[in-house]
Amino acid sequence: MSARAVVSGERLAFHDLFRFEPPPPKPRSEGLNMCLDDGMGIAATRDLFEVVGEYVDSIRLGRGTAALFPRSWVLEKAALCREFDVDMMTGGPLYEVAVARDAVREFLEESRDLGFTSIEFSENIISIPVEETLSHVKVATDLGLDVYFEYGRKYPGTSPLDVDEAEDRIGTLLEAGVTRITVERAEVDLVVHDHPHVLVELAERVGLGNLIFEAGPRKIEYCELLMSLLGPAKVNLGNIALQPPNALDGILILVNARRGLDRSVDYQFVRDVWGGPVNDGDPAAHG
Numbered sequence: 425m426s427a428r429a430v431v432s433g434e435r436l437a438f439h440d441l442f443r444f445e446p447p448p449p450k451p452r453s454e455g456l457n458m459c460l461d462d463g464m465g466i467a468a469t470r471d472l473f474e475v476v477g478e479y480v481d482s483i484r485l486g487r488g489t490a491a492l493f494p495r496s497w498v499l500e501k502a503a504l505c506r507e508f509d510v511d512m513m514t515g516g517p518l519y520e521v522a523v524a525r526d527a528v529r530e531f532l533e534e535s536r537d538l539g540f541t542s543i544e545f546s547e548n549i550i551s552i553p554v555e556e557t558l559s560h561v562k563v564a565t566d567l568g569l570d571v572y573f574e575y576g577r578k579y580p581g582t583s584p585l586d587v588d589e590a591e592d593r594i595g596t597l598l599e600a601g602v603t604r605i606t607v608e609r610a611e612v613d614l615v616v617h618d619h620p621h622v623l624v625e626l627a628e629r630v631g632l633g634n635l636i637f638e639a640g641p642r643k644i645e646y647c648e649l650l651m652s653l654l655g656p657a658k659v660n661l662g663n664i665a666l667q668p669p670n671a672l673d674g675i676l677i678l679v680n681a682r683r684g685l686d687r688s689v690d691y692q693f694v695r696d697v698w699g700g701p702v703n704d705g706d707p708a709a710h711g
Contacts, residue, residue, distance in 0.1 A: 456660035482511035502539025516546025546574040576608025609638035
């Protein structure tokens with residue numbers, strides 16, 4: 425029996441003893457883990473999915489990675505993702521090149537034919553009229569593809585994200601059929617430490633479940649702060665390390681944190697079920 429079968433269909437280890445809640449079944453609407461995949465091999469991907477596939481909601485072949493491999497490889501990768509109910513997404517720069525080449529429909533059709541289930545739209549470099557973006561969203565959704573729109577500036581300078589402007593644009597995109605909005609990492613960089621209320625207000629206005637926050641890669645403190653601000657079980661996190669799964673911002677660390685069983689969330693599950701005196705070195709002992 426594979427590890428995947430145990431995770432998805434069998435009683436989990438220690439279930440009778442501790443009664444840990446299993447993850448909500450896929451497709452989930454909150455607590456999503458979008459992982460960054462820059463070309464992990466097929467065998468390595470299968471091995472990883474057999475261990476943590478139940479916790480991976482989507483992988484994004486970041487940047488232009490999807491265009492670096494033969495079609496047969498991409499098709500095999502897509503088939504593996506379908507087997508484990510993992511969404512496979514292109515990186516935004518491919519969409520931008522398609523816009524520049526006036527080949528958006530051809531790009532979307534090829535993405536569908538290669539087995540991608542989602543497309544990332546971004547405007548990191550390009551700037552096009554909103555109406556044109558919305559027309560591209562319609563083409564994608566008509567082809568059966570989910571659209572994830574990366575909102576925010578790649579080079580934001582020093583001015584924090586304007587929540588009023590973001591609410592208006594995001595509302596238009598969601599109404600047009602965009603599945604979720606990915607909040608650009610550079611925008612998170614600008615506010616997560618000194619102006620975290622900006623992210624909280626944005627989530628309150630447009631709905632936390634409509635957003636994925638780019639927390640990684642290599643930014644475990646962002647994962648910790650976002651879970652603290654928006655709830656470890658509910659916030660959707662993006663650019664999570666796919667390999668190794670036990671990296672500081674890897675999928676296994678985050679799944680434990682979402683349960684309250686990691687330092688990053690102050691071992692909250694243990695505190696909740698304990699209720700007795702805490703270790704003298706624990707800050708809570710002196711609070």
